[in-house]
Amino acid sequence: GNSVTQMEGPVTLSEEAFLTINCTYTATGYPSLFWYVQYPGEGLQLLLKATKADDKGSNKGFEATYRKETTSFHLEKGSVQVSDSAVYFCALSDNTNAGKSTFGDGTTLTVKP
């Protein structure tokens, strides 16, 4: 079946540091890939997505590239801010099976001033 493995947390960084959160997946077919973010006390929000190999999703300074050869979708940001502190979830949507999503276990990011 489908699965998503993401880098274990928690991750603690200083403001303006470079961020990478690793995500790899296993899937049949050609899934769409997503990063969701959950800020404290709020629901899951879509951060960015990529629907085919070599696509780059980007939003709010975050980027992730769909790498089919390494089955990866690593999240990066060049300079994190305190307001980026949240839980980040990598997910895939199986385009051949009703679009239901499989999520990783989440990575908690804390950014200190």
Place this chain on the structure above:
Amino acid sequence: GAGVSQSPRYKVAKRGQDVALRCDPISGHVSLFWYQQALGQGPEFLTYFQNEAQLDKSGLPSDRFFAERPEGSVSTLKIQRTQQEDSAVYLCASSLVGPGLAGGYEQYFGPGTRLTVT
């Protein structure tokens, strides 16, 4: 417009009680999903509706779990005879379109219902 709403936000049930969790999707969204999120883990798929049709219920953990969406809008997840292992956050998500369209799988999540079974 308004996002996905869920009620109640918090529910405490005694073991053996029945509970009903409600989801109001974004108006016009065709697809509706239910997920279960245990503490410290990612959401896990429970069931999926396209309009009023329940197309996939493979993630429901037992026959105590039942979901419906009779008019293709509001959905209710019902758990009968709750057990302690049912304690989790139950998330509802909706999507504008169904499968088959490029990029059509962006899901909008509600805030969740935190169920605690004592």
